[in-house]
Each structure stands twice: as structure tokens, then as C-alpha cells.
Amino acid sequence: MQRNYNYIYSNLVEKESDLIGHIAYSLYKKSKIEYIEKQKADGKDVSDTDLIPFNNFSSSDSSIESYKIKAELIVQGFIDNVLEEELENYKEQAVNQQAQILQNIINPLTTGFWKSVWAGFVSAFIFALFLAVIAFIIQFNGSTININVNKVENP
DSSP states (O other): OOOOOOOHHHHHOSSTTOHHHHHHHHHHHHHHHHHHHHHHHTTOOOOTTTTHHHHHHHTSHHHHHHHHHHHHHHHHHHHHHHHHHHHHHHHHHHHHHHHHHHHHHHHHHHHHHHHHHHHHHHHHHHHHHHHHHHHHHHHHHTOOOOOOOOOOOOO
16 A cells, blocks of 8 residues: 655755744644544544545645744744843843942942051050150159130220
8 A cells, every 4th residue: 555645844844954844844743643643532543544634734835834833933932031031141140240349349448448447546546655655754754734825805
């Protein structure tokens, strides 16, 4: 018995790198498997002759166009998902980089601030110690410092 071949592959796939065509062909194969499984579920033994109506329908221009449109939608959905994920990754990287930049700016400011506070504290302590030494020397020598404050009257 001669097999009835359906040449739909060449109608759907234009060249080996045709992604849309290959996806469309896989959609055709899925439809064919569903058709065969339905026939078997109804208790029918499926032969090549039984597939002629399915092959005629699936080879029609409208069916071929339908497979291609569905394939394009699948590819477009895939591209949309990939682009959305990449956009989220870029947003996350931008936020992380911005946080790192701010951290790099703030760290020297806060570190420099506390260094300045400690330097001020140490210099104030040294100045107070210096004044205490001078006061001790003056006191030890018996010298006194007189400060005259005269009240000026208004004319």
C-alpha cells in the first residue's frame, strides 16, 4: 500500500533557519497528534486514508497562515518575556550601582567627619593642657595677672 505523504513541512518552513516555520510545523504536528488521539479515543484505528481529511484541511492556505500566525505570536511572547526580564535586570543593576555610588560618596564624608571631631577634641585638650601649664607656671612664680575693667559711663 502506497503511503499518503503530506508536504506541509515545505509549505511552513521556507529554509532551515526559519524559526517561525519550525514552530508552525510543530503546531501542525501537535494538531495531527491530537486528531489521531481523538480518533483512537473514539475507538477508530487510524490509517493513512483516515488522515486524508485532516491533511487536506491542514494544508489549506488558511490553516497554513493560521499556523504561521500562532508561531509568530509564540515567538513574540517569548521575545517580550526575555526583554521584560532583561529590563528588570538592568533596573536592578542600576539601583545597585546607584546605591554603591552613594555609598562611595558618603563613606569618605562620614569617616572624615569623625576624624575631624577627634582632631578637634585632641587639639582642644592640648590647648587646655597648654593653658593649665601656663597657669601653673604663673602660679608657681607667684606672679599675678591683673585685669582692669573700667566701666565707661555714657555721656
